[in-house]
Amino acid sequence: MTSAMVEARGVCKHYAGVEVLRGVNLTVNRSEVTCLIGPSGSGKSTLLRCINHLEKHDAGDLRVDGQLVGYEARDGKLYERSDKQICIERSQIGMVFQRFNLFQHLTVLENVTIGQVKVKKVAADAATKRARELLARVGLDAKEGFYPSQLSGGQQQRVAIARALAMDPKLMLFDEPTSALDPELVGEVLDVMKDLASSGMTMIVVTHEMGFAREVADTVYFLDSGVIEESGDPRQVLSSPRSERLKSFLSKVL
Amino acid sequence: MSSDGGDEVKVVPVRHVGRWFGGAVIIVLIGMLGHTIISKIPTGQRSCETVGGVRACHPQINWRFSWNIVFHYFTSSEILHGLVKTMELTVLAMAIGIVLGVLIAVMRLSPSRLLSSPAWSYTWFFRGTPVFVQLLFWFNISAIYPTLTIGLPFLPVTFLHLDMVTLLTPFTAAAVALGLNEAAYMSEIARSGLISVDEGQVEAASSLGMTRGQSLRLVVLPQAMRIIVPPTGNEVISMLKTTSLASSIGLTELLGAATNIYAANYEVMPLLITASLWYLIVTTVLSIGQFYLERYFGRGALRTPPPTPLARLRSDLRGIVSKFRTPRPSVSREALR
Numbered sequence: 001m002t003s004a005m006v007e008a009r010g011v012c013k014h015y016a017g018v019e020v021l022r023g024v025n026l027t028v029n030r031s032e033v034t035c036l037i038g039p040s041g042s043g044k045s046t047l048l049r050c051i052n053h054l055e056k057h058d059a060g061d062l063r064v065d066g067q068l069v070g071y072e073a074r075d076g077k078l079y080e081r082s083d084k085q086i087c088i089e090r091s092q093i094g095m096v097f098q099r100f101n102l103f104q105h106l107t108v109l110e111n112v113t114i115g116q117v118k119v120k121k122v123a124a125d126a127a128t129k130r131a132r133e134l135l136a137r138v139g140l141d142a143k144e145g146f147y148p149s150q151l152s153g154g155q156q157q158r159v160a161i162a163r164a165l166a167m168d169p170k171l172m173l174f175d176e177p178t179s180a181l182d183p184e185l186v187g188e189v190l191d192v193m194k195d196l197a198s199s200g201m202t203m204i205v206v207t208h209e210m211g212f213a214r215e216v217a218d219t220v221y222f223l224d225s226g227v228i229e230e231s232g233d234p235r236q237v238l239s240s241p242r243s244e245r246l247k248s249f250l251s252k253v254l
Numbered sequence: 255m256s257s258d259g260g261d262e263v264k265v266v267p268v269r270h271v272g273r274w275f276g277g278a279v280i281i282v283l284i285g286m287l288g289h290t291i292i293s294k295i296p297t298g299q300r301s302c303e304t305v306g307g308v309r310a311c312h313p314q315i316n317w318r319f320s321w322n323i324v325f326h327y328f329t330s331s332e333i334l335h336g337l338v339k340t341m342e343l344t345v346l347a348m349a350i351g352i353v354l355g356v357l358i359a360v361m362r363l364s365p366s367r368l369l370s371s372p373a374w375s376y377t378w379f380f381r382g383t384p385v386f387v388q389l390l391f392w393f394n395i396s397a398i399y400p401t402l403t404i405g406l407p408f409l410p411v412t413f414l415h416l417d418m419v420t421l422l423t424p425f426t427a428a429a430v431a432l433g434l435n436e437a438a439y440m441s442e443i444a445r446s447g448l449i450s451v452d453e454g455q456v457e458a459a460s461s462l463g464m465t466r467g468q469s470l471r472l473v474v475l476p477q478a479m480r481i482i483v484p485p486t487g488n489e490v491i492s493m494l495k496t497t498s499l500a501s502s503i504g505l506t507e508l509l510g511a512a513t514n515i516y517a518a519n520y521e522v523m524p525l526l527i528t529a530s531l532w533y534l535i536v537t538t539v540l541s542i543g544q545f546y547l548e549r550y551f552g553r554g555a556l557r558t559p560p561p562t563p564l565a566r567l568r569s570d571l572r573g574i575v576s577k578f579r580t581p582r583p584s585v586s587r588e589a590l591r
Contacts, residue, residue, distance in 0.1 A: 087460075101454035149555065
């Protein structure tokens with residue numbers, strides 16, 4: 001078993017003739033925060049979605065926690081995993097979406113318990129206890145009886161983070177978690193993520209928040225047109241970019 | 255502004271002449287309707303009686319709508335039995351329609367053409383032929399299928415062998431015909447509900463590790479219900495009335511009971527009114543049930559749930575009271591000069 005949490009070697013993905021990922025190599029170590037930056041359409045979200053098998057990659061070797069995503073290598077053959085096995089894999093990876101995607105018909109508390117009860121088969125009272133702890137951690141313990149539509153965007157995103165954490169994931173994926181938020185609400189979500197990072201969670205964050213990347217990330221990857229253009233320590237990559245593409249990208253977002 | 259007389263400013267509200275005129279016309283029309291409903295007319299017969307050796311005759315009069323006959327039969331056992339049959343048939347046909355309809359909707363949304371095409375064809379066929387024709391068809395199906403044998407095609411394997419003549423009573427034929435027809439409409443209603451749920455909801459469910467079935471059952475369907483319930487309520491009410499077609503294949507449901515009675519006593523109109531009143535009562539009860547069902551499935555979708563009928567009545571009454579109070583804007587006399 002390798003020590004890296006996520007290992008991508010030559011990962012490719014195309015939709016209807018459009019090459020979205022063209023041989024991506026990436027390594028995410030345990031307890032590290034990795035930020036993926038790049039222009040829209042560069043394949044950042046697709047890469048993230050391949051990691052928890054919401055999308056199926058076409059080629060390359062993609063491993064999470066040493067296991068191939070979607071396949072099992074046995075007797076020199078690759079066996080495609082069953083839907084049930086993929087569900088188990090996914091339940092160990094938390095995901096936070098740009099548009100929050102909270103379950104609209106459930107209260108805040110029910111949003112955080114449903115995965116524990118229905119997928120992990122945790123007893124209802126234990127799930128509720130755990131959900132309350134997590135809601136307190138994201139500062140929303142007073143809102144447990146509210147419906148998502150009654151909360152601000154920032155509050156919804158913090159509930160979404162609590163919902164993902166409730167599954168005790170070994171890896172958390174964030175897909176532009178602050179892009180749909182009013183500027184004044186971005187800070188509260190980033191604070192929760194910083195707290196999570198300092199607790200040792202392995203995180204991959206697709207973001208346009210360069211300040212967050214610089215402050216929290218251990219490694220930053222710059223994706224452009226489906227390939228990793230540049231990567232390394234955020235202070236170095238973001239302060240003194242080598243490639244022209246990254247220079248022009250940074251001059252637009254900073 | 256102080257309210258002690260002198261300082262008060264008189265406000266002249268706008269007069270809506272057209273609205274007042276229209277209201278007056280409506281009130282007269284309602285009065286005419288009320289009058290005719292409770293009016294009495296001569297029956298064309300004379301009733302004679304002999305009192306103290308003197309025979310006196312006078313023309314008989316009765317309610318125009320024969321309310322005495324309407325209410326005589328209103329709670330008669332034939333009519334009540336018919337009502338029960340109507341409701342049983344409605345429940346059974348809707349149950350078939352909803353279960354099969356949701357199944358067809360899910361098939362229709364399947365990426366497999368082998369599943370989606372039959373679902374499309376089903377809807378095409380059952381929506382494209384009149385429900386009355388389908389009813390007659392199922393009632394007479396034993397003409398082409400005297401027995402029903404279910405097995406594998408072209409192979410000597412049979413699972414089930416049924417005698418259609420005894421199986422298809424008017425009730426079962428009507429339940430099958432109306433249920434299968436309803437499934438076509440329900441599948442479209444269910445499909446519109448399912449596709450109205452944001453794709454992000456399914457992705458979030460998958461990311462928690464839910465299976466496709468779990469995400470459909472726990473996440474998509476409960477939210478689709480908000481879209482599905484109102485037209486389904488419509489369908490239930492529509493079905494309640496459509497069951498009256500079954501009287502033509504000899505089922506003694508509500509209309510069938512009424513026709514049986516008027517075939518014997520020729521009181522056609524009063525018995526049609528009796529049946530209509532029962533249909534109205536049941537549809538009213540169903541509408542009230544639909545309101546609360548919509549409120550339940552709408553939870554979380556709206557910041558403030560719609561008021562209950564009682565709350566709405568209270569606010570209407572408050573509105574009428576406030577109509578008679580002229581609003582008084584706070585304008586000082588000085589400002590008017």
